[in-house]
Amino acid sequence: MVLGTEDATPVSFWFAVTPGASVGMDDLVAVRTQKPDGSPVHFYGIVDHVRTRHEGVTFDSDVQDVVAGLLPASVSYAARVLVTRVSPENFIPPQPGDEVRHARGEDLRLALSADKMKRSFPGGLLADGQVLPLNYQFVNGEQGGHINISGISGVATKTSYALFLLHAIFRSGVLDTHGEGHRTRALIFNVKGEDLLFLDQPNREVDPVERGVQAAKGLATGRYDLLGLPATPFRDVQFLAPPKAGAGDVIVPDVEQRSGGVTPFVFSLREFCQRRMLPYVFPDGNASLNLGFVIGNIEEKLARLAAGDDAPYLTVEDWQPDTETLLSEDVRFDDMGKTRIQTFAQLISYLEYKLLEQNDGEGDPKWVLKQNQGTLRAFVRRLRGVQKHLAPLVRGDLTPARAAQYRPDLLKAGVQTSVVDIHKLGAHAQSFVVGVLLRELFEHKERYGRQDTVFVVLDELNKYAPREGDSPIKDVLLDIAERGRSLGIILIGAQQTASEVERRIVSNAAIRVVGRLDLAEAERPEYRFLPQSFRARAGILQPGTMLVSQPDVPNPVLVNYPFPAWATRRDEVAEEVGQATEDAGNDWLGL
């Protein structure tokens, strides 16, 4: 019953729990109150605070007398409710004495505004084993888009939850209702370990873990059954990884744990120039105005140089590399006396020549454009710095056919999920790959419109779109955050600390998820969407538990989600030898 000793308001009230009943935090409740004209008003809310105390005693030490059986006292058990919905929207307060009930069935649907959702998918399980529906229209861009997940690494399991959401979107049937199933895709960047390279493999631990949880929580059926999701791994997955360093025709993906099924990807040198990828080599390129100018100028020059041909390499007439200093490099000249630029290192050497060496150290005036030597040197120095990481990725020594074969195709027919493994690359090369691929995706969608939704899963947003400073990749991410939803690109971003990510990216996310947070972090303004009691709790959340906030429900809801049905390590893969070995062989043979 609603308490009369505490204020009851339309947004929050306390209620007393009758003896024998039990209410915990996160339980959803419903209250019916009556207006003077007899019409009912229903309040639905979530319990965010529970407490017990001795009633009718004055002193703290009275508890001893009560326990000794001398002092009569009753235990008052009360809970506070944050209202999530008032129906109809008459914001009168509930009356003290109104009966509070657990929200179940239809009440629960109303409490979570499920009736307002035309299409929804399961976003996890509430504490009592009921399903939290998430409004798909706030995910796919119809009314809102983007998902943002915050939490401490390791304990917050951000990536797991992002993958769970993808699994729920793909497999809950929400897509089929609009005939989208075959066109919706996901692009996942794997930034840590080789965790995500086994998404298509069943996890052999899922059954024992889920059975244990089911027993511990006293659920009637397994969590996957409750959610209406199959406990199966991802389907139609392609894995992309950068190749191992080293020249030669054999291109091998640079991964260790997984032996087969990973496709290496490279960009040809000509693509690099034609498609103006140079700025993405400099994540902090706009830090100095002069450097930005040089980058823009060279980008333009390279694009012109690469125009009009489609061989993977570039040819230049005005450069005779000093072969002695480049002994290790395999410089080739073609019939016309032109020099072929076949490797990334040669491209840098060429740029160095054009900027610093030609004309006795003056450089080619058209390339230099009167820029200070120091700036030019800085430019070359930075290129050299990333050479090691980018050389395997950007190459011109392949045949055109092979270059086309290894070009990353994120929207390949028959592929639903693409995992791009960049965890082995250096920070600059990671940004380069993410930036280039996202821009390509964005430009593709700009051309063809939102025929299908692409979900982009990117961890460590704070690295790619930091709050301070500008970078080309941040521009791409901002574009996605601000315009992507109308183009059908949905960013599922995650980061440890939302306070360090560009505000516009976080604030554009319709659905926000918080796992375990550092308590100091939880008090930052980025987390004001959490009520105070939830902020305090964010510090003690267990792995597998998330606070989910969506636009339809004014208060966040605590959910848990099942153990992944896909393997997240090689030793979790349910053994199915034979096929894998065969795949590995084919891979080596380039078949």
Place this chain on the structure above:
Amino acid sequence: MRIRLDPWPVDMEGGQLGLKRFEGELIDIETPRWAAVAPRPIPARLGTVYVVDGKRRMESRVFIEDGDGAAGMGGFGAYVVGAVELCPHGTRPATLREVRAQRLLAHAPGLRVDPCLLSPRDPHTGRLQYAPVVADSAEPLAPLHKLQQVMLAAEQELSHGLASRVPFDEEDDREALTALTIQDGTLRSQNLGGAVVGCVKTMQTQYLPPDRAGLLTDLKPGERTPILHMRYENNRITRFIWYVRLCEAAFYQHPMSGVMRLEMYAPEEPDFLPPIVRTVANVSGPLLCRLASQPYKDPRAPQNLIPTAALEHAMTRAMGSADLVTRRLRAHIARELGVAS
């Protein structure tokens, strides 16, 4: 000259110690040997102890004019009697019993008065029902006295209804003490036969002659005096009485502080001490020491027992806020008279 403090705060009327001389008759019924009796452990068969108290409040004085043209004084009053049920061995939580407010409209004799039912504006807050009761006279204070009488009768009935029977003749001594009622204050009116012990918190009258009063000072906590049979000088009321010390007196207090007088109903003829009375006297020390309050919690400690304080609190609450009741009465009268409130 020696000055020591009365244990109770000055705003308590009369203080704890008055020490007037008693003029009645006292008879040694337990033993002629005047010495402290050591406490005995509480017997296992005594399973329940009830602490009973009552409280009353006059809520409004009224003038009544009935349909026949008669008029007189009256009053809206409320009273509560209630009990705390507890286990002297501490095996159960203490609970409140029967703490319910009763309301009555006491009025001068000769008036025709209907029951009063006050319906609230908000259905959650309950109705107040005043039953008409005729007072003894038309005096202005008669309704208050009537209220007091009704309350005491209810208290008496509750006390005796809860307790074990006390046999008052020599043939019947088998009945055991299983339930004991501790009633706050002195015993009233006639004996209804239950094992009821009255706890008198103050010592306004010094019953003991000066040569015996010294023992009160020397009692150790939990010890008691022998039981005496007492008869008032001017009427026929008889009681068994004894004294118990609940706590050590502080050096600055009167040495009789912490001493409490207990009484039980006694037959008029001082020739028989029922065994239950002796049992009650034996357990009274340890029991009351256990129930005694602490000075930082209660200004009347240790005499105001922990359950009594809790009961008083609950009874006050059961009667409701006096302000709200007065307002309800006013609104009720406004409605009766057809005035917009």
